Every structure is written in structure tokens, then in C-alpha cells.
Amino acid sequence: MRPITYVRAxxxxxxxxxxxxxxxxxxxxxxxxxxDLLRQNVMNPRRLVDINDLPLTGIVGTPEGGVRIGxxxxxxxxxxxxxxxxxxxxxxxxxxxxxxxxxxxxASMGGNLLQRVRCSYFRDAESPxxxxxPGTGCSxxxxxSRGHAVLGTSEHCIATHPSDVAVALVALDARVHTLGPKGxxxxxxDDFFLLPGDAPHREHPMEHGELITEIEVPATPIARHSLYLxxxxxxxxxxxxxxxxxxxxxxxxxIADVRMALGGVATKPWRARxxxxxxxxxxxxxxDFAMAAxxxxxxxRPTAMNAFKVELAQRAVVRALDMLCDGNETGAAPxxxxxxxx
Amino acid sequence: xxxxxxxxxxxxxxxxxxxxxxxxVRLSVNGAEHTLDIEPRVxxxxxxxxxxxxxxxxxxxxxxxxxACTVWVDGRRALACLTLAISCEGREVTTVExxxxxxxxxxxxRAFIAEDAFQCGYCTPGQIMSAVALxxxxxxxxxAEIKEWMSGNIxxxxxxxxxxxxxxxxxxxx
Ligand SMILES: Cc1cc2nc3c(=O)[nH]c(=O)nc-3n(C[C@H](O)[C@H](O)[C@H](O)COP(=O)(O)OP(=O)(O)OC[C@H]3O[C@@H](n4cnc5c(N)ncnc54)[C@H](O)[C@@H]3O)c2cc1C
Ligand code: SF4
Ligand code: FES
Ligand code: FES
Numbered sequence: 001m002r003p004i005t006y007v008r009a010x011x012x013x014x015x016x017x018x019x020x021x022x023x024x025x026x027x028x029x030x031x032x033x034x035x036d037l038l039r040q041n042v043m044n045p046r047r048l049v050d051i052n053d054l055p056l057t058g059i060v061g062t063p064e065g066g067v068r069i070g071x072x073x074x075x076x077x078x079x080x081x082x083x084x085x086x087x088x089x090x091x092x093x094x095x096x097x098x099x100x101x102x103x104x105x106x107a108s109m110g111g112n113l114l115q116r117v118r119c120s121y122f123r124d125a126e127s128p129x130x131x132x133x134p135g136t137g138c139s140x141x142x143x144x145s146r147g148h149a150v151l152g153t154s155e156h157c158i159a160t161h162p163s164d165v166a167v168a169l170v171a172l173d174a175r176v177h178t179l180g181p182k183g184x185x186x187x188x189x190d191d192f193f194l195l196p197g198d199a200p201h202r203e204h205p206m207e208h209g210e211l212i213t214e215i216e217v218p219a220t221p222i223a224r225h226s227l228y229l230x231x232x233x234x235x236x237x238x239x240x241x242x243x244x245x246x247x248x249x250x251x252x253x254x255i256a257d258v259r260m261a262l263g264g265v266a267t268k269p270w271r272a273r274x275x276x277x278x279x280x281x282x283x284x285x286x287x288d289f290a291m292a293a294x295x296x297x298x299x300x301r302p303t304a305m306n307a308f309k310v311e312l313a314q315r316a317v318v319r320a321l322d323m324l325c326d327g328n329e330t331g332a333a334p335x336x337x338x339x340x341x342x
Numbered sequence: 343x344x345x346x347x348x349x350x351x352x353x354x355x356x357x358x359x360x361x362x363x364x365x366x367v368r369l370s371v372n373g374a375e376h377t378l379d380i381e382p383r384v385x386x387x388x389x390x391x392x393x394x395x396x397x398x399x400x401x402x403x404x405x406x407x408x409x410a411c412t413v414w415v416d417g418r419r420a421l422a423c424l425t426l427a428i429s430c431e432g433r434e435v436t437t438v439e440x441x442x443x444x445x446x447x448x449x450x451x452r453a454f455i456a457e458d459a460f461q462c463g464y465c466t467p468g469q470i471m472s473a474v475a476l477x478x479x480x481x482x483x484x485x486a487e488i489k490e491w492m493s494g495n496i497x498x499x500x501x502x503x504x505x506x507x508x509x510x511x512x513x514x515x516x
Contacts, residue, residue: 001382003362003363003383004359004361004362004382004383005359005361005362006357006365006382006426009357010357018357028426030423031424031426031429032406032421035385035425036424039385039405040405046362049357073497076418099483099494100493100495101475101476101479101491101493102412102419102420102421103406103424103494106420106425171369178436235489236405236490237493237494237496287443323485
């Protein structure tokens with residue numbers, strides 16, 4: 001771990017100026033990614049600007065029915081907030097099925113969106129890795145890739161985006177508000193996560209020193225009937241192999257509206273638009289669910305090691321829709337988010 | 343490494359840049375104030391163990407994956423290995439050494455002994471810090487809930503059933 005200097009920012013503008021004026025400075029929020037990767041020598045900032053004293057911790061329901069979440073609100077507090085649990089169960093579930101209680105007390109929502117991939121070659125600080133050291137190649141393509149992505153990959157990088165809550169936020173068309181050296185900006189969340197393409201080191205469109213200030217989730221009435229299903233190697237404290245964030249509204253046995261996004265299978269939180277398009281107007285029956293899942297996964301490009309994810313994702317989609325139709329979506333946490341889907 | 347100058351900001355405010363060498367850091371741990379000279383990169387875990395001789399919090403992985411280093415920061419359970427000590431200035435840190443009162447072990451500590459909730463004991467301080475917090479958070483309803491909300495503390499000896507028994511005992515007693 002290299003030596004660093006430390007400053008604690010007292011206001012937002014000062015924090016932005018401090019980081020944007022120095023390419024070797026990083027923001028420090030909960031530190032659960034930043035301190036970890038600093039110690040692994042994967043990230044090499046010279047200076048950390050601690051933003052934990054900034055007043056960005058609000059979790060406020062909007063009159064229209066949405067919610068505005070401050071970038072420094074902690075995962076645990078967001079998951080516990082009554083307005084989130086009531087209006088957006090899939091957000092609360094995605095948060096509570098992630099990391100551990102200790103980590104969720106520390107980790108901020110802004111930091112969560114910017115957490116780095118769990119690819120072991122990226123994390124070992126020495127294997128060839130285009131994300132960590134552009135141009136060195138990708139060790140995972142021919143290497144150990146069981147946890148890697150099958151959608152949105154390129155020959156340059158196949159790492160899975162690890163966030164759970166980002167999957168829920170992508171399903172909900174959230175917006176990410178920022179403050180940068182050039183002022184305030186806002187991004188549709190689907191545009192906030194970049195596919196690796198030929199530049200996997202670029203993961204988001206922000207410039208250096210741009211600070212996430214708030215995540216805005218627009219009013220989404222169908223989200224009251226929603227869930228987050230997470231399938232993983234052990235029952236808790238583990239990243240997803242496959243996850244599904246879904247919201248559903250059914251009228252007279254026909255799907256009137258649906259939102260769906262997938263985690264664990266793609267290089268960014270994956271909005272399942274093809275499945276959504278297929279499902280709207282379809283009957284609530286398994287055959288249609290399975291067909292929607294197949295359509296969504298049609299472009300999957302698995303490696304020999306992660307081919308199982310294509311089938312697993314389809315089963316998880318069917319199970320998530322089944323659960324929503326059966327009305328047992330409130331049972332998602334704890335426990336029932338784990339195990340293999342039927 | 344050359345020390346950079348102070349950062350002048352838009353508002354004209356100057357942020358005091360500290361380090362990279364040792365700087366004076368004030369920590370409040372278990373109700374006592376401590377002043378120590380440490381580099382900003384030093385984790386709370388290393389500061390507690392190496393500088394303050396509070397070796398209760400253990401270093402299992404140093405990567406946030408085991409929970410052996412669990413302490414409370416401002417009353418909430420957190421991982422000392424992924425926390426910088428310097429970022430805890432102005433916050434209250436509690437370690438397992440701070441649980442006993444007037445020489446009396448905390449109820450949870452006694453329950454761990456009574457229920458035989460450890461074998462090697464390496465994970466135990468972290469388990470206890472989580473277990474006390476768990477009950478205060480109201481997440482000790484049934485065994486499934488205890489399992490889920492204690493999952494951030496790995497026990498290599500798999501003392502889990504006995505740990506749950508200790509938690510149930512304290513839950514049902516309070
Ligand atoms: C063992 C372990 C298990 C985990 N399991 C899961 C899991 O199952 N699911 C899941 O979703 N996540 C998981 N995580 C990841 C965890 O949720 C993230 O590390 C955390 O959310 C990051 O938030 P932070 O506040 O700690 O960010 P930090 O580590 O402080 O920052 C992360 C990055 O974002 C930057 N940053 C932080 N805040 C801002 C901001 N407001 N604006 C601009 N830049 C900013 C920092 O400079 C840094 O580069 C796990 C982490 C660990 C260590
Ligand atoms: S998958 Fe991406 S992160 Fe992993 S080694 Fe390849 S380039 Fe690096
Ligand atoms: S030592 Fe901190 S989680 Fe393992
Ligand atoms: S008692 Fe040995 S690791 Fe838990």
C-alpha cells in the first residue's frame with residue numbers, strides 16, 4: 001500500500017475542486033472499495049479527499065411518488081427507509097442481499113455505483129488486465145471466468161458489473177446527479193454505465209473530480225409490486241451469479257407493464273428490454289416467461305466456464321416472474337433470494 | 343515523495359492536507375481519548391492493534407470478507423480493516439474491550455461462554471460485536487434472520503449453531 005495524504009472536505013464545491021484539480025486525488029466515501037483496492041495496489045491515488053462530512057445523506061420521498069437518495073446515504077439506511085421499502089421493495093431487497101451488515105453500514109450509494117469489478121485478475125494487481133492497465137490484454141478470456149459476464153462483453157474485457165442495487169436502479173430508470181468542475185449534470189442511469197468495448201478502463205461518463213450528489217428514482221407505481229432475486233454460490237455475503245430485479249403489473253391475466261434488469265451476467269447492470277417488450281401484453285404463464293427469458297439471453301456469448309449462466313439466468317427470470325404472479329415477492333429476504341431457481 | 347502545497351479552492355477555503363508521513367490523529371476509543379502519530383494510510387484495525395494495544399479486533403483477511411475486525415463506529419458495526427483511522431477523528435470507536443463494565447463481562451460475552459460459542463476464538467470478538475449490534479438493530483427475530491444478519495462474520499471453526507444459541511439467550515433475556 002503506497003503512502004497517501006488525506007484531507008477532509010467540509011463542503012461539496014471544495015471537494016470537487018480538490019479532486020478535479022489533481023489527477024492523483026480520489027474521493028473517499030465508505031472506503032469499502034477505495035481502501036481495499038488501495039491496499040491491493042490496484043488503485044494508486046496519492047491523496048484521498050474524505051467526503052463523509054458532506055451533507056449528501058438525505059433519503060426523501062417526492063410528492064409524485066419517487067425518492068431522492070443522497071450519494072452519501074449508506075446502503076443500510078436506504079434499505080431501512082420506510083419510503084424505499086414501500087415504494088421500491090426491489091431497491092431495499094437488492095441492498096439487503098448485498099455485502100454484509102457491517103459493509104452496508106459503511107458503504108455509500110454513490111460509492112456503490114462506482115465499485116470496481118471483482119475479477120480476480122483485476123484485483124491481483126499484476127496479471128495482464130485491460131481495465132487496470134489498458135493495452136495489456138485480458139487474462140480472463142482464456143483464464144478463470146466462472147463469475148464473468150455473458151452479455152455486453154468484448155474481446156477486451158468480460159468482467160461482470162458487481163453492484164446489486166444498480167440493477168434495481170436500472171430497472172427503474174433512475175437518474176444520477178453530479179457536480180463537476182463544469183457544474184451540475186445529470187445522467188440517465190443506463191447511460192451512466194459504459195460497456196467495455198475497446199476501452200474497458202472507462203466505466204462511466206464522468207470526468208475526474210465529478211462528484212455524484214444524488215440518485216433520483218422517478219415515481220414508478222408498478223414498483224410497489226417488485227422484487228430482487230439473487231442467485232449465488234452461498235446463501236449470503238456473496239456476489240450474484242445471476243440476479244433479477246423485476247416489477248410487474250397484471251390486468252385480467254395479461255401483463256400490462258413490466259420492468260426488468262439482470263445482474264451478475266453482464267458487463268453493466270443489464271436492462272432486459274427485449275424481455276420487457278416480449279412480456280407486455282403476454283399472458284402470465286410460464287411458457288411466455290421462458291420465451292421472454294430466452295429472447296433476452298439470445299445474444300449471450302459465454303466462455304466454457306460460465307456457459308451455465310445462460311440457462312441459470314433464464315430460470316431466474318422465470319422464477320422472479322412466477323414469484324411476482326404468486327404474490328410472494330415479499331419473501332425475498334432473507335434466505336429466499338438464494339438457492340437455485342426451480 | 344514531495345509534499346504538495348495546500349489546496350486552494352474556489353471558495354478560497356484551504357483544505358489542510360495531512361501526510362503522507364506520520365500525522366497527529368486523535369481517536370476516541372471505548373470512551374478514552376488517544377493521541378497517536380500515524381500515517382494517513384493506517385487502517386483503524388492497525389491503529390487499534392499495533393498502536394493502542396487493543397488486540398481484540400482481529401485481522402482475518404484485511405479485505406472486508408471475514409468480519410473478524412468488526413468494531414462499532416458511532417455505535418454502528420463496521421469493518422476496521424477497510425476504515426482509515428484518520429477518518430475516525432470526531433467519531434466514537436468501540437471495540438470488544440469496551441463492552442465489559444466495571445469488570446463485569448457484557449451479557450453477550452457471558453452467553454458466548456455459557457453456550458460454548460467458540461472453538462479457536464479467532465472470530466469471536468467480531469462475532470460478539472456483531473451480535474450485540476444485531477439485537478439492538480432488531481434483527482434477531484428468528485434463526486433465519488439471525489443467520490442472515492450475522493453472515494458478515496465468518497467462523498472457520500463453524501461454531502454457528504452455538505453462536506446463534508448465545509444470541510437467542512440474550513435476545514430472550516432482554
Ligand atoms: C467483501 C465485500 C463484499 C461485497 N458484496 C457486495 C454485494 O454483494 N453487492 C454489492 O452491490 N456490493 C458489494 N460490495 C461492494 C460494496 O457495496 C461497495 O464497495 C460499496 O458500495 C462502495 O461504497 P463506498 O462508500 O464504500 O465507496 P468508496 O470505496 O469510498 O468509493 C468507491 C469509489 O467511488 C468513488 N466515489 C465514492 N463516492 C463518490 C461520489 N459521491 N462521487 C464520485 N465518486 C465517488 C471513490 O473515489 C472510489 O473510487 C462488497 C464489498 C466487499 C468489500
Ligand atoms: S475481464 Fe476485464 S477486469 Fe478481468 S482481466 Fe479481463 S480486462 Fe481485466
Ligand atoms: S479483517 Fe476485516 S473483514 Fe476480515
Ligand atoms: S471459533 Fe474459530 S473461527 Fe470462529
